[in-house]
Amino acid sequence: MSDAGDRAVGGDDDPVAAQYEAYPYPARDAAEESRRLITGSPSRLLEIRHYLRAGAPLPAGFRALVAGGGTGDGTVMLAQQLADAGVPGAEVVYLDLSKASRAICEARLRRRGLTNVSFHSGAIEDLASLGLGQFDYIDCCGVLHHLADPAAGLRQLAEALTPAGGLGIMVYGRFGRSxxxxxxxxxxxxxxxxxxxxxxxxxxxxxxxxxxxxxxxxxxxxxxxKRSDAELVDLLLHERDVAYSVPELAELVAEAGLEIAAWIEPLRYDPATYLPADLLNRLEGFSALERAGLAEQLAGNLKTHTLYLSQGTRTPLDSQPTAIPTWVEWEGPAVAAMIKREGALAGAFDGLPLRLQLPPRAAAFAELCDGHRSLAEIRDALGQRFRDLPVERLEREIATCLQVFGGINRLLLMAGP
Incomplete structure (x- = not known):
């Protein structure tokens, strides 16, 4: 962990800078690092690989910028996962206005013994003048919506990417913040x-x-x-705060010369998640963006939008035979047990109960997804186990499993060797 020095930003008359000095956000205690690693989207390494790199491993010398690092959730997660993955020469660069927030992040990293982070005090709007170089990935979670000019801020971030680089962002959702x-x-x-x-x-x-x-x-x-005074200030007393609908956010992204690689979780942005079966035919002809916007209107509970942004059309792995399905913080046997117990995939999206139907062989499929077997190997194993099942039926069931588990961002595809 290195200190790259400070720059004069966020003067005394800047109420946003003053807010985060008085109430570092989110409220965190470095002592908790010995008990848990806070994870989430964006910026899990598996997500970066799946959504932005077609499942490919991260390159040696991988550089990630956490733009608006706050008290360190994204920084600590990235630094720990990069260390665990053993990515050679990987570096996380922290950038934030608040020295109080930065001090908390530094304490959290010291508690973990992580030294792969460099710190810079500054504003996203000043990124071009800070001389931090180019990045393979940029995390900007919960920050753009607090900038005086979010469009200019996103353009600055886009310009700081390497040619193959991408971003993970989170901004406020208009309808869910009613x-x-x-x-x-x-x-x-x-x-x-x-x-x-x-x-x-x-x-x-x-x-x-x-x-x-x-x-x-x-x-x-x-x-x-209800969690802390810092959270109360950020939600209800913030001096600068804007929320976006799906079309408004898509326009912001396009203005920065970027493309939406994925919405997280994808099923939240699929209107079929919310519509009765007799209306699904009404979705014919809708573009992907139109579907996402309709889903937002139907759900009504998207208080934030989390998404990955790329600089051009990415070729996803989809169902290539060599792709390796990998669970995100789940384990195949536990998923299989849940399916057998519930008869479906049960859960909730922010208060909206969901019961996602799965095909008959879903439990067997889940058990075989161990992060090592390829889709071809899983298909062959299922074919041996269910010999009387037509190949076409088996392939449809596998595709459905990938759609449902991937739709809740819990099963992602990694490139095979």
């Missing part, structure tokens, strides 16, 4: 003239007394403010 902006404005008016700490006290006093008809109070998927 009630947030009305309450933000109300708290801004009620707290006029108060310092930030006093506004926090005001908000904490008001929240439990909001009318039951208040749109924020009626939104069941918004609970970040």
């Amino acid at each position: 009630g947030v902006y009305e309450l933000q404005d109300a708290l801004r008016r009620l707290g006029h003239g108060l310092d930030l700490q006093a506004r926090v006290r005001l908000a904490k006093g008001l929240l439990p007394k909001l009318p039951k008809t208040n749109r924020f109070a009626r939104n069941p998927i918004l609970g970040d403010h």
